[in-house]
Amino acid sequence: MNYDFTKIEKKWQDKWEAEKPFTAFNDSVKQKYYILIEFPYPSGIGLHIGHPRPYTAMDIVSRKKRMMGYNVLFPMGFDAFGLPTENYAIQNKIHPADVTRENIKRFTSQLKMLGYSFDWSRCVDTTDPDYYKWTQWIFLKLFEHDLAYKAFIPVNWCTSCKCVLANEEVIDGACERCGAEVVRREKSQWMLRITKYAQRLIDDLDEVDYVERVKVQQRNWIGRSVGAEVDFKATTGDTIRIFTTRQDTLYGATYMVISPEHSLLQKWTSENPDEIRAYQEAAAKKSDFERTELNKDKTGVEIKGIKAINPVNGDEIPIFISDYVLASYGTGAIMAVPGHDSRDWEFAKKFNLPIIEVVSGGDVENEAYVDCDTGIMVNSPLINGLNVEDAKVKMNKWLTEQGLGEEKVNYKLRDWVFSRQRYWGEPIPIVECEKCGYVALPESELPLVLPDVKNYETTETGESPLASMIDWITTACPKCGGPAKRETDTMPQWAGSSWYFLRYADPHNNTALASKEAINYWTPVDWYNGGMEHTTLHLLYSRFWHKFLYDIGVVPTSEPYLKRTSHGFILGEDGEKMSKSRGNVINPDDYIAEFGADTLRLYIMFIGDFEKTAPWSYKAVKGCKRFLDRVWSLASGELDGQATSIDDISVDHEAAIHRTVKKVGNDIETLKFNTAIAALMSLVNDFYALPPKKADIRMLLTMLSPFAPHIAEELWELQGFDGYASEQNWPQYDESKTLDADIEIAVQIMGKLRGTIIVPLDSDDDFIIEAAKKDEKIAKNIESKEIIRTIVVKNKLVNLIVK
RNA sequence: GCCGCUGUGAUGGAACUGGCAGACAUGCGUGACUUAGGAUCACGUCCAAAACGGGUGCAGGUUCAACUCCUGUCAGCGGCACCA
Numbered sequence A: 001m002n003y004d005f006t007k008i009e010k011k012w013q014d015k016w017e018a019e020k021p022f023t024a025f026n027d028s029v030k031q032k033y034y035i036l037i038e039f040p041y042p043s044g045i046g047l048h049i050g051h052p053r054p055y056t057a058m059d060i061v062s063r064k065k066r067m068m069g070y071n072v073l074f075p076m077g078f079d080a081f082g083l084p085t086e087n088y089a090i091q092n093k094i095h096p097a098d099v100t101r102e103n104i105k106r107f108t109s110q111l112k113m114l115g116y117s118f119d120w121s122r123c124v125d126t127t128d129p130d131y132y133k134w135t136q137w138i139f140l141k142l143f144e145h146d147l148a149y150k151a152f153i154p155v156n157w158c159t160s161c162k163c164v165l166a167n168e169e170v171i172d173g174a175c176e177r178c179g180a181e182v183v184r185r186e187k188s189q190w191m192l193r194i195t196k197y198a199q200r201l202i203d204d205l206d207e208v209d210y211v212e213r214v215k216v217q218q219r220n221w222i223g224r225s226v227g228a229e230v231d232f233k234a235t236t237g238d239t240i241r242i243f244t245t246r247q248d249t250l251y252g253a254t255y256m257v258i259s260p261e262h263s264l265l266q267k268w269t270s271e272n273p274d275e276i277r278a279y280q281e282a283a284a285k286k287s288d289f290e291r292t293e294l295n296k297d298k299t300g301v302e303i304k305g306i307k308a309i310n311p312v313n314g315d316e317i318p319i320f321i322s323d324y325v326l327a328s329y330g331t332g333a334i335m336a337v338p339g340h341d342s343r344d345w346e347f348a349k350k351f352n353l354p355i356i357e358v359v360s361g362g363d364v365e366n367e368a369y370v371d372c373d374t375g376i377m378v379n380s381p382l383i384n385g386l387n388v389e390d391a392k393v394k395m396n397k398w399l400t401e402q403g404l405g406e407e408k409v410n411y412k413l414r415d416w417v418f419s420r421q422r423y424w425g426e427p428i429p430i431v432e433c434e435k436c437g438y439v440a441l442p443e444s445e446l447p448l449v450l451p452d453v454k455n456y457e458t459t460e461t462g463e464s465p466l467a468s469m470i471d472w473i474t475t476a477c478p479k480c481g482g483p484a485k486r487e488t489d490t491m492p493q494w495a496g497s498s499w500y501f502l503r504y505a506d507p508h509n510n511t512a513l514a515s516k517e518a519i520n521y522w523t524p525v526d527w528y529n530g531g532m533e534h535t536t537l538h539l540l541y542s543r544f545w546h547k548f549l550y551d552i553g554v555v556p557t558s559e560p561y562l563k564r565t566s567h568g569f570i571l572g573e574d575g576e577k578m579s580k581s582r583g584n585v586i587n588p589d590d591y592i593a594e595f596g597a598d599t600l601r602l603y604i605m606f607i608g609d610f611e612k613t614a615p616w617s618y619k620a621v622k623g624c625k626r627f628l629d630r631v632w633s634l635a636s637g638e639l640d641g642q643a644t645s646i647d648d649i650s651v652d653h654e655a656a657i658h659r660t661v662k663k664v665g666n667d668i669e670t671l672k673f674n675t676a677i678a679a680l681m682s683l684v685n686d687f688y689a690l691p692p693k694k695a696d697i698r699m700l701l702t703m704l705s706p707f708a709p710h711i712a713e714e715l716w717e718l719q720g721f722d723g724y725a726s727e728q729n730w731p732q733y734d735e736s737k738t739l740d741a742d743i744e745i746a747v748q749i750m751g752k753l754r755g756t757i758i759v760p761l762d763s764d765d766d767f768i769i770e771a772a773k774k775d776e777k778i779a780k781n782i783e784s785k786e787i788i789r790t791i792v793v794k795n796k797l798v799n800l801i802v803k
Numbered sequence B: 001g002c003c004g005c006u007g008u009g010a011u012g013g014a015a016c017u018g019g020c021a022g023a024c025a026u027g028c029g030u031g032a033c034u035u036a037g038g039a040u041c042a043c044g045u046c047c048a049a050a051a052c053g054g055g056u057g058c059a060g061g062u063u064c065a066a067c068u069c070c071u072g073u074c075a076g077c078g079g080c081a082c083c084a
Helices: A005-019 A052-067 A083-092 A096-112 A129-144 A194-207 A212-222 A247-252 A273-285 A288-293 A342-351 A388-402 A516-522 A538-551 A588-595 A597-606 A618-635 A651-669 A673-689 A694-704 A709-718 A765-774 A776-782
Strands: A032-037 A071-073 A148-158 A163-165 A182-192 A224-234 A239-244 A255-258 A301-309 A316-321 A333-336 A405-411 A430-433 A437-440 A474-476 A483-486 A527-531 A563-567 A742-749 A752-760 A787-793 A797-802
Touching: A005 A597, A005 A709, A032 A052, A032 A516, A052 A071, A052 A527, A052 A563, A052 A597, A052 A651, A083 A096, A129 A148, A129 A437, A129 A538, A163 A182, A194 A212, A194 A224, A194 A405, A194 A538, A212 A538, A212 A563, A224 A247, A224 A388, A239 A247, A239 A255, A239 A333, A239 A405, A247 A388, A255 A342, A273 A301, A273 A316, A333 A342, A388 A405, A588 A597, A588 A618, A597 A618, A597 A673, A597 A709, A618 A673, A618 A694, A618 A709, A651 A673, A651 A694, A673 A694, A694 A709, A742 A776, A752 A765, A752 A776, A765 A776, A765 A787, A765 A797, A776 A797
Parallel strands: A032 A071, A032 A527, A255 A316, A527 A563, A742 A797
Antiparallel strands: A148 A163, A148 A182, A224 A239, A224 A301, A224 A405, A255 A333, A301 A316, A430 A437, A430 A483, A474 A483, A742 A752, A787 A797
């Protein structure tokens, strides 16, 4: 009988569909284990080969955890709001909801064809009003706690999507999604105060088990730096507050720079207003990208007729505007210390400004002395002779005493721009009342359902398609009953995914986002695997929302995910990133049809280190198919012996089986799926060398079932074993049985391998040394030499040191 | 510029905590079975093969022993970046 994977896979998938063996229970006595993968965006092109890598990995973990006796929650859903669907809808004149429904259908059937053990009864869809009701509810809570606010600010505007982007969505000055240029626009936008959580988002990383690169990247993004804010007086009488991390170098400040957008500029009358206005206008026109691109050539304009006064020595110093100072960081103003900052140094050279050395050890005439931690303060009466660190401490104290400033921590993290001028997103449940300002809709009016519109396109003025729905916009203020207008922007794609893992705990609840009991039972997520590309987007956003929900008592823990791992991308056969234009895209459907889902699952895990990128190889897929063919021909025939427990396995294979149980089990827990599969292949090779008994095959199928569940169940049934392979206990190994009775150990002379000997397991040192000396090859090597030292590593090797 | 990661056969990749480098797979080679083989099975496959030889990006060091630890250096990938 042949391995007819098409028939077998259909058979078992139908069975799982009917019997639902992978349902998670909210009232189980078993220990819970919550495994999460990032739910996909159901795009029109269907499942991509990148999807099955994390899904298969976590499916294997889920299946193994179930076999270990856990009540496993392994859910799936769809993050379905977003631009591609909207664009497709615009082009084809279909409602985005219809497109979404079709895409979800297709994704679901593709996922089912891969045999994943999802609990489909908990499937969620972020575009379902029953779901986004709670996304809106959380937004209202944020608004209530002053964490959502509307502000007129310069924003990132994607010229192609015609939409505002969050900082996290801008990559090298271009749109993260479409690659088009991002320009600066002033717009009134809803914002979320993620910055209020910056410190906790850093601190709590110490509490969770995330792979290090994720922690590093988040810390990097939040960008904490410790310094001080210091007030400089201007000759106009105004105060200019600056932020610096080098308060020790205050005596070296020979000029100031403020950003072209600084508010004081509106107030001041300088001697050169035209020059200043021209510079401001030029800076405003530049995109962020252009501004950073020009970083070699420093530009700026002095504000003539106005000076600043250095608070430490009373010196009058000039003030410049320059776009190397950002309005959005710190206070938008800096003191410039050309002696110890390379940007200031460059600027000072160009504009012929004085350079004062305040930390000794460098040569400030030739270049800024920046890495001067080991230097000693000079030319700084208050702190001369101190090292840099002590100087900072003393300076902080002095600034506080004088009322001139204080120690201050700054973050690169910006508040989250939360409005999108698009149709296919959650409506923001806020109205603007002429009298009361921004007013929240009452909870009873949720969900605020997305209305049908004729036209899904953003208007030329950059307004959401909802802006043309006059009937919908016009409403009454919930507070005073007066005339009010609805918010026409929608939420960003990241809204629905910021809390979806909570919904899985209790997906059909219509009185809360999930019941308290369900949340308390299932959360936090035990293991979350996802892509590195979400580290400073979804992962950061959802940690923020979770912390807020913790603060208002909705969830029991301040962190949503206990453990975070991340997979590498799969590249095309040419080693390049897959893309339509390169023509190297791999379609999973083709592989399921040609080799079957089990082979695809196996190969995608065998391809290489799970955490690294790996190139696809058609030929290597065939190797995995060959392996399953070999398993099939071994296990589909008549087999000898009993097969009721691990004790029935044959003596010949005992050590190999125990070793494999140990290896496969450990490797699954540490994401080493490739070596787990290699171990199973080795065992099968052993079985070819020396025929296995029935109990040996039973062990093999048990271990294979998380990886290749269809073939494992089929062979299990064929052999007449009890129940299903997937519901067996995960096998226990006996450490003492993992080694053969006789083992080969290496014999080295002077650290070089000179031969091997076979000795009984756990032989003592003297026995091994004697056995080594008796070995023919070794004896020849050491005759006429004196052994002066011997090193024995038990069951591994012996090293003879000779003279 | 700063931070992090990675360099191993023809290829993808193994190697626990310093203990036989190259598991497993691909590819290639030889043989068997066959009318046939792009199927299957068996064997071989780091280089060199004279061996007490050489070999994990490169140059050193520590050690009885180094892919693994240390110093320096080169290359590639990723993140951050006029962030004061």
